Amino acid sequence: MATAQFGSETSQRGEWVRQANRFTDRIGSPDWPAEAGRYRLVVSLACPWAHRAVIVRRLLGLEDTISLGVVDPIRDDKGWRFTLDDGDRDPVLGIGYLSEAYLATDPSFSGRYTVPSLIDVPSGKVVTNDYPQITIDFSLRWKAFHRAGAPDLYPETLREEIDAVNAEVYRDVNNGVYRCGFATSQQAYDKAYAALFERLDALAARLADQRYLVGDTITEADVRLFTTLVRFDAVYHGHFKTNRNKLAELPVLWAYARDLFSTPGFGDTVDFDHIKRHYYGTHHQLNPSLIVPQGPDPRGWYEPHGREALGGRPFGSGTPPR
Incomplete structure (x- = not known):
């Protein structure tokens, strides 16, 4: 790979290569049970990958089960910022930058801090930033919390x-x-x-x-x-x-x-x-x-x-x- 660019890398042929997702744990595992109020979904409303999670969360009626944190649309050298909140800190997680949750989970992490990220509120650690799996798990592993009349977005x-x-x-x-x-x-x-x-x-x-x-x-x-x-x-x-x-x-x-x-x-x-x-x-x-x-x-x-x-x-x- 050649030099890093835009948080990912470019190949020797000039092709852009997306950064792999660092955290890929799944809700519903013994370490991360599905519990109302335990997790916070951090998103940017600008990001298409995060937008998927916002839509699915809303369609399935998970708003009262999984809280939502929204970062500033402008990402600076330190990454995504919580400047839309009072005191420039997320009111639930108590952090000013998404990077703080990443480094609390893996102090050696040196990649790009990405949204969506699902964060365990008690520990402040990132459970997953695996955006394709987050929405599938909303459909399959949070069924007990779906609203009455929720659509089946991933029928078997x-x-x-x-x-x-x-x-x-x-x-x-x-x-x-x-x-x-x-x-x-x-x-x-x-x-x-x-x-x-x-x-x-x-x-x-x-x-x-x-x-x-x-x-x-x-x-x-x-x-x-x-x-x-x-x-x-x-x-x-x-x-x-x-x-x-x-x-x-x-x-x-x-x-x-x-x-x-x-x-x-x-x-x-x-x-x-x-x-x-x-x-x-x-x-x-x-x-x-x-x-x-x-x-x-x-x-x-x-x-x-x-x-x-x-x-x-x-x-x-x-x-x-x-």
Whole structure:
């Protein structure tokens, strides 16, 4: 590997490589039983990986079971900061920086402090920052605390298909936009750009005659795709050079994203201010001026999407979150 960049690394070919998750313990193990009030989910509202956990927590009704800490959208040299809270400290954990929880767990840790992180409140230690597993565990290992009418986001009969779709979406779309934005060679950028739009075209074809990615209800797969799509025009299209088309110029995906945006638990967890301030105000190498653009106009997200005509039941036999 070559020199570290943006908290991860670039290969000798200029390809961006995401940092591996350091903490991968699971709730439901003997050391970490599922208990209401014991754990705190720390997120940035700007981060798509953290946004997944916010959506799933809300859809399943875990707000009163797992508390939520939100960091400042601007990450400085010390990492994520709790400057949105009184005294610049998280009111539950009592820390000013997420790094304090990481170093309390592993004093030798020298990587990037990432969100989402699920932290054990009594000890102040990080249980997991394994973002793909956090949301799956919310569905499977916190069932006893789900609200009445919570949807099944990871139904057993569809898990193999959901996992396959998630793998493709992660490689080419979720992580693909970063591989475009942080590439340090033309060859690496071109490769990531081609894979991204080939996958978006394939997803559009898949969604042309079905409302959701897998089955006829919202699943984990829709959550994972949505958090990238909702950031696409605001930051990825320009900031990460993913500019073959805007999302608003891709009719099927634009309608699909608006359908989810209008669904309780999705649009009401989006913060475009945090999203734009983080990306444009943190990536100095990509945006030396740190100017945050005014657009795009968010009112387009509220336009009718017409996807109801495809059928489907957003929450299956369940109900929307409160």
